Amino acid sequence: MKPGLFKISPGFEEVMPAEYRELVEHGPYGAGMGVADLGAFKELLEEHPLCAGCGLALSLRLFLASLPAPQDTVIVGSTGCSSLAFPQVALQNIHSLFGNQNALASGLKRALSLRFPDKVKDVVVIAGDGATADIGLDMVMHSWFRQENITTVMLDNEAYANTGGQESGMSPQGTVLYMAPKGKKFPKIPLPEIAREAGCAYVGACSPAQGKRLERMLRRAILVAREIGPTYVQIFAPCPTNYKFKPNETLTRLKLLEKEGVFQPKEYITREAQDLLNKLEGGGKP
Amino acid sequence: MVVEQKAVSVDELLFASPRKQVFITGSEAVAEAVKRANVEMAIAYPITPQSESMHLVGDLFAKGYLRDYYRGENEFAVMAAVHGASLGGGRVFTATSGPGTLRAMEMFPVWAGSRQPIVCAFMCRGVSLPPSIQPENIEMGMLLDTGMIMLHAENAQDFFDMILKGYAVAEQPEVHLPLGVFVDGFFVTHTRDLVMLPPEDLKLAPYDPTCSPVPAFDMETPPIRIVRDPLLNKSNFISYAANASWHQEVLAAAERARKHLNRYLGGLLEVEYPDASLFIIASGTAVSQGREALKALRAEGFEVGLIKIKSIRPFPTAELIAATEKAELLVVPEFNAGGWLAREIKAAIDNNSRVCASPRVFGGMTMPVELIVSEVKKAMLAKGLLKSV
Numbered sequence: 001m002k003p004g005l006f007k008i009s010p011g012f013e014e015v016m017p018a019e020y021r022e023l024v025e026h027g028p029y030g031a032g033m034g035v036a037d038l039g040a041f042k043e044l045l046e047e048h049p050l051c052a053g054c055g056l057a058l059s060l061r062l063f064l065a066s067l068p069a070p071q072d073t074v075i076v077g078s079t080g081c082s083s084l085a086f087p088q089v090a091l092q093n094i095h096s097l098f099g100n101q102n103a104l105a106s107g108l109k110r111a112l113s114l115r116f117p118d119k120v121k122d123v124v125v126i127a128g129d130g131a132t133a134d135i136g137l138d139m140v141m142h143s144w145f146r147q148e149n150i151t152t153v154m155l156d157n158e159a160y161a162n163t164g165g166q167e168s169g170m171s172p173q174g175t176v177l178y179m180a181p182k183g184k185k186f187p188k189i190p191l192p193e194i195a196r197e198a199g200c201a202y203v204g205a206c207s208p209a210q211g212k213r214l215e216r217m218l219r220r221a222i223l224v225a226r227e228i229g230p231t232y233v234q235i236f237a238p239c240p241t242n243y244k245f246k247p248n249e250t251l252t253r254l255k256l257l258e259k260e261g262v263f264q265p266k267e268y269i270t271r272e273a274q275d276l277l278n279k280l281e282g283g284g285k286p
Numbered sequence: 287m288v289v290e291q292k293a294v295s296v297d298e299l300l301f302a303s304p305r306k307q308v309f310i311t312g313s314e315a316v317a318e319a320v321k322r323a324n325v326e327m328a329i330a331y332p333i334t335p336q337s338e339s340m341h342l343v344g345d346l347f348a349k350g351y352l353r354d355y356y357r358g359e360n361e362f363a364v365m366a367a368v369h370g371a372s373l374g375g376g377r378v379f380t381a382t383s384g385p386g387t388l389r390a391m392e393m394f395p396v397w398a399g400s401r402q403p404i405v406c407a408f409m410c411r412g413v414s415l416p417p418s419i420q421p422e423n424i425e426m427g428m429l430l431d432t433g434m435i436m437l438h439a440e441n442a443q444d445f446f447d448m449i450l451k452g453y454a455v456a457e458q459p460e461v462h463l464p465l466g467v468f469v470d471g472f473f474v475t476h477t478r479d480l481v482m483l484p485p486e487d488l489k490l491a492p493y494d495p496t497c498s499p500v501p502a503f504d505m506e507t508p509p510i511r512i513v514r515d516p517l518l519n520k521s522n523f524i525s526y527a528a529n530a531s532w533h534q535e536v537l538a539a540a541e542r543a544r545k546h547l548n549r550y551l552g553g554l555l556e557v558e559y560p561d562a563s564l565f566i567i568a569s570g571t572a573v574s575q576g577r578e579a580l581k582a583l584r585a586e587g588f589e590v591g592l593i594k595i596k597s598i599r600p601f602p603t604a605e606l607i608a609a610t611e612k613a614e615l616l617v618v619p620e621f622n623a624g625g626w627l628a629r630e631i632k633a634a635i636d637n638n639s640r641v642c643a644s645p646r647v648f649g650g651m652t653m654p655v656e657l658i659v660s661e662v663k664k665a666m667l668a669k670g671l672l673k674s675v
Contacts, residue, residue: 006510023511074374089511091505094503096370100363103358103370104367106367107370107374111326111327111371111373111376114353114354116504121505138359139362
């Protein structure tokens with residue numbers, strides 16, 4: 001984004017909504033903000049329509065606060081709960097259809113690279129588990145095989161939540177959900193491992209219970225995607241509405257599941273990506 | 287290697303430049319059009335009878351005429367990827383056929399709804415009903431309400447011209463819609479024909495993504511914060527009304543395309559022998575067969591005329607009403623079982639019992655001139671316009 005592009009035209013200062021003025025005055029574009037600065041700048045997500053206690057909402061806030069260059073980031077979503085929050089994000093964002101997010105992002109990234117050869121334009125896909133691991137899996141994996149320079153983020157709430165709570169490929173084995181009346185018959189799809197084998201230079205698995213870790217993984221993923229190839233981050237946050245736990249238990253449950261080893265944070269980094277990260281992180285904050 | 291090309295206006299390229307005659311296939315005509323279209327990016331996926339044209343587009347990329355090209359993983363993904371590239375502000379091209387069209391079906395209304403001027407060629411063929419790879423254009427009948435502009439090329443010359451003119455129409459700021467150029471596969475793609483080409487050292491001026499009714503998604507084009515109250519999220523009258531008005535605007539944009547189609551195509555339809563009382567009305571290669579049938583019928587003394595429909599969406603309703611006002615019989619030969627063109631014509635004109643939806647051939651069957659002649663005579667007989675065949 002050209003400096004000064006995001007501003008209020010003279011005479012409109014009074015008319016623009018308060019949250020817009022805040023975004024212009026205290027927004028994160030080019031300001032080098034991060035998760036540690038939350039509360040000290042105007043966040044990119046203006047309210048959200050997701051359920052109380054939704055881990056995706058928190059993940060999305062952390063995700064947006066973690067972007068290394070929000071002023072030059074276009075995000076691509078897909079159908080699902082998270083897409084309901086997308087229109088309230090102050091970044092240009094695209095919701096095309098259910099499952100086609102990585103194919104669309106491939107074309108978008110290539111077009112932006114042609115149009116802005118001297119500028120880094122980060123294209124980040126952020127979609128749910130149904131969009132990523134089920135309906136869109138072929139396109140997700142082919143974008144990895146093709147070595148597209150995009151980052152793919154899965155918001156794993158372990159169900160099709162927006163449609164009322166059906167089983168997804170990421171639901172745990174045995175779970176009784178709609179369309180799995182006798183319990184799910186197969187385990188969670190091991191997408192981090194699939195991503196590693198399919199050519200992702202960086203893979204991370206985290207949860208919104210640890211914001212700093214999420215930020216580190218996401219930044220690594222985006223920085224590696226710029227230079228090397230596709231990267232993947234999986235954010236674990238089961239749906240309180242459909243797994244029927246109290247909204248105020250989301251984070252304690254995440255911590256407990258991690259302590260019990262049910263949820264395992266992961267990082268798979270190729271040697272090339274590790275060399276790049278050593279170089280970038282050696283010099284402090286990227 | 288790559289010819290140094292000068293970017294010029296579509297008028298200079300297509301109307302003012304001298305043309306040279308070549309003898310090429312329809313697939314080669316596609317490549318000749320793409321070569322002059324200043325396309326930044328093309329994405330391909332194989333399907334018969336489309337593949338050869340996208341091979342040739344790939345060769346153009348290898349030579350340096352295009353800046354990016356790849357084979358996607360399926361047609362839905364390809365149509366999504368060209369959508370992404372178009373949203374990012376690039377001029378794109380792709381092509382498909384029959385089952386590929388159906389595989390990608392969900393994307394076409396999204397192209398229109400997001401107002402992207404994507405140009406796609408459709409080399410029509412049978413779909414699996416039962417399976418056929420042969421020429422047939424049933425897929426066009428399935429795309430009529432996707433919001434796309436639809437042009438039906440009769441031959442390789444049309445195919446070449448309509449792709450280039452397609453960019454000129456689709457990219458008009460007041461139109462800015464996807465545009466499909468359709469041909470009957472094999473008949474046009476795999477046969478050689480005489481085609482008049484403008485010089486290869488000229489190309490269309492580049493696409494300007496700032497001349498668009500919607501911003502390019504590049505974080506450089508305001509507004510950066512696009513919507514606040516989304517259409518989808520709320521179940522209330524305001525959101526329904528917003529959705530409906532956007533939808534109406536897509537339809538209105540196609541209406542605004544008429545004047546540009548008139549200018550570039552010389553009309554949405556063409557009439558031969560306008561004073562005739564009986565017309566053969568067709569689109570695509572059925573026009574060529576209809577023209578031959580017309581010659582045979584006129585040689586027998588029948589006052590037959592021909593109407594070639596070039597634009598299917600928008601449909602030339604007013605032109606058709608005017609052209610058929612005095613006609614007693616309208617025979618519509620088609621390369622599909624559904625008879626979608628006859629349905630369109632019946633819906634457009636008054637006194638539609640004048641329409642004879644025949645002959646219809648499909649499954650790989652050809653449309654011999656004799657078949658059209660005999661169907662015309664049978665229809666005349668049924669109407670009492672002829673005593674005996």
